[in-house]
Amino acid sequence: MSTFTVPSTAIATRKLPGSGIHEQVSFLDVGDRKLFSVRHLPRAEVRGGVVICSPIKAELMKNYRREVTLARELAARGFATQRFQYYGAGHSDGTSAEIDFPGMLADTLGATESFQSDTGVRQLAFVGTRVGALVAAATARRLGPAALVLWEPILRADRYFREVFRARLMRDLTAGVRGESTEGLLARLDRDGAVDILGFSIDEPLYESLRERTLEAELGSDPRAILLVQLSRRRQLRGGYANLQARLTESGFTVECELVEREEAWWFEETDQSPPAATPELIGATADWLDRTLTGSGAA
Amino acid sequence: MSGSRVGAANEIPVFIPAGDETLFGILTRPDVSATDAAVVLAHGGSPSMTSFQRNRIAVRLARRLAARGCHVLRFDYHGVGESTGWIERFRLDDPCSPDLQAAARWLRDQGFARLVVVGSCFGGRTALAAARGIEGLEAIALIAITVCDDLDAQRADRHSIWAYVRRGLRPTTLRDLLDRQRRRIYMRAARHKVRALLGRFYRAARYRQPVDTLMVSPAVIQQLTGAVDRGLALLFIYGEDDTFYRDFQSAQRGRLGRILARAGPRVEIRADLPGMLHGYRTLAVQDAFLDAMESWVVRQVGESSAEPAGSVGSVRSLA
Numbered sequence: 001m002s003t004f005t006v007p008s009t010a011i012a013t014r015k016l017p018g019s020g021i022h023e024q025v026s027f028l029d030v031g032d033r034k035l036f037s038v039r040h041l042p043r044a045e046v047r048g049g050v051v052i053c054s055p056i057k058a059e060l061m062k063n064y065r066r067e068v069t070l071a072r073e074l075a076a077r078g079f080a081t082q083r084f085q086y087y088g089a090g091h092s093d094g095t096s097a098e099i100d101f102p103g104m105l106a107d108t109l110g111a112t113e114s115f116q117s118d119t120g121v122r123q124l125a126f127v128g129t130r131v132g133a134l135v136a137a138a139t140a141r142r143l144g145p146a147a148l149v150l151w152e153p154i155l156r157a158d159r160y161f162r163e164v165f166r167a168r169l170m171r172d173l174t175a176g177v178r179g180e181s182t183e184g185l186l187a188r189l190d191r192d193g194a195v196d197i198l199g200f201s202i203d204e205p206l207y208e209s210l211r212e213r214t215l216e217a218e219l220g221s222d223p224r225a226i227l228l229v230q231l232s233r234r235r236q237l238r239g240g241y242a243n244l245q246a247r248l249t250e251s252g253f254t255v256e257c258e259l260v261e262r263e264e265a266w267w268f269e270e271t272d273q274s275p276p277a278a279t280p281e282l283i284g285a286t287a288d289w290l291d292r293t294l295t296g297s298g299a300a
Numbered sequence: 301m302s303g304s305r306v307g308a309a310n311e312i313p314v315f316i317p318a319g320d321e322t323l324f325g326i327l328t329r330p331d332v333s334a335t336d337a338a339v340v341l342a343h344g345g346s347p348s349m350t351s352f353q354r355n356r357i358a359v360r361l362a363r364r365l366a367a368r369g370c371h372v373l374r375f376d377y378h379g380v381g382e383s384t385g386w387i388e389r390f391r392l393d394d395p396c397s398p399d400l401q402a403a404a405r406w407l408r409d410q411g412f413a414r415l416v417v418v419g420s421c422f423g424g425r426t427a428l429a430a431a432r433g434i435e436g437l438e439a440i441a442l443i444a445i446t447v448c449d450d451l452d453a454q455r456a457d458r459h460s461i462w463a464y465v466r467r468g469l470r471p472t473t474l475r476d477l478l479d480r481q482r483r484r485i486y487m488r489a490a491r492h493k494v495r496a497l498l499g500r501f502y503r504a505a506r507y508r509q510p511v512d513t514l515m516v517s518p519a520v521i522q523q524l525t526g527a528v529d530r531g532l533a534l535l536f537i538y539g540e541d542d543t544f545y546r547d548f549q550s551a552q553r554g555r556l557g558r559i560l561a562r563a564g565p566r567v568e569i570r571a572d573l574p575g576m577l578h579g580y581r582t583l584a585v586q587d588a589f590l591d592a593m594e595s596w597v598v599r600q601v602g603e604s605s606a607e608p609a610g611s612v613g614s615v616r617s618l619a
Binding site: 012023026027038057061068090091171198199201 | 307308309311312313314315322324326346347348349350351352354355356359380381382384579580581582583584585586
């Protein structure tokens, strides 16, 4: 009879050489859901906490290593950082058909509560990318004056879905396949409950729960500090972002914008096999801003 | 198929030492009595790859295999996902074999005497390169792999010399040659084609194979020879539309075919999955792949008795 001595501990921990930060990987229980969780903890005194709200589907994979790099940088600067994957995403439990916005929000609130309970962190900031920016905004609105970092945030979810469906159309065109139009894909989503976008399933619960949401609505009316990051080769802030900044500023928000020169094709793979630029500029600007904002050592 | 639903409750995150780096992995444990084999999932080598892979296919595969009695380890190469380190470039001629060997060694240390590797494209090449250093390895599934190292030359090799000549004589091409940057691009393409052509003639003479046989990486030849000599079970699996399968077929007219013929029934070749398997770019091919892999792995490791975990092949847990 074989005997296997597999580890049974539910948390894997390690200390990174050099920085001395601790990493804890586990599956968090949030309600009846198990979510993949990674915490990056400073070597010494904790100066604040950051929760990272990831994007979804292909964009989750694209952004993954950047989020890991950011979390390690923040922990090295003394900020405990919580990363996790929504139910139905990444290593977490659940299926693609079970992802919807209310669930993503509940997962984020649950992960944040667990994070604060375990670490004692009181002052929080949230980092959200793409759809994750909507989640981060909605979470922060519910938890008080938390600061927000928004990487390439979605302004309107209906336009986001059109962009995603166009990605499939572009792939079909380059493959010489007669593809479906956006309207055709929406009809298919309505009929079949899901559509295949480059090997990722976009399911009706996600679409219906998200499509009418806007970043501005999720931000609410309580002012807070925001860093809005645009990833683009353009040297000017996109009109949508500039207009949002103006409206929020008028409402009492403090909005800084950072332009990082990197064009990101969120749903397509790079043609060369080099790793995505960890984009030191993006990581550095974000960490610097969070450092200033969370410690009140600069304009916020 | 077991009716159990394996999920995160069956999974343990682990850190695996690999030289100067620490790899991250997740071990999925069966909830039926376990076979004494473990399966390692080696992911592809694209810049945005992670161990859960596109549409979480590795998570789904791991949980399906665990429902059939297998322990399954999925892990991130160094520089990827949660692992430490930095990877400069994913190279087919220098894949992440030390990482896979470290993962395999970790499983051996846990007591798994029999190992099966499922490698996706770059992961398949990693598996072939690492195989010699993996004790207890019994089988490798090679998912939509390319048998060439130089993808540029391989792409060039697919088009005839006349296609190049026709393209070169087009008015637009001749006009483009006046531009230095475009001239460089065309010269590079021409160099790839010349290299591919010279390679064909060299190999035809050297290995007594037809001139139109695709170039195969010498390392792949050596690794496959070793795998066949060792008696490993090999599965080459492609989609109907995988260009790498057409290359594989071409390569089989030469040395590759002779090596695989020696292996007899231990080698299985499939190219019947719908569409392109490489990159798992449709839900249909993912579903077909999961069915195919579950069936193949169970044939390699043997069926579990479907009794509750703990009754056979006991798991002694570390504190």
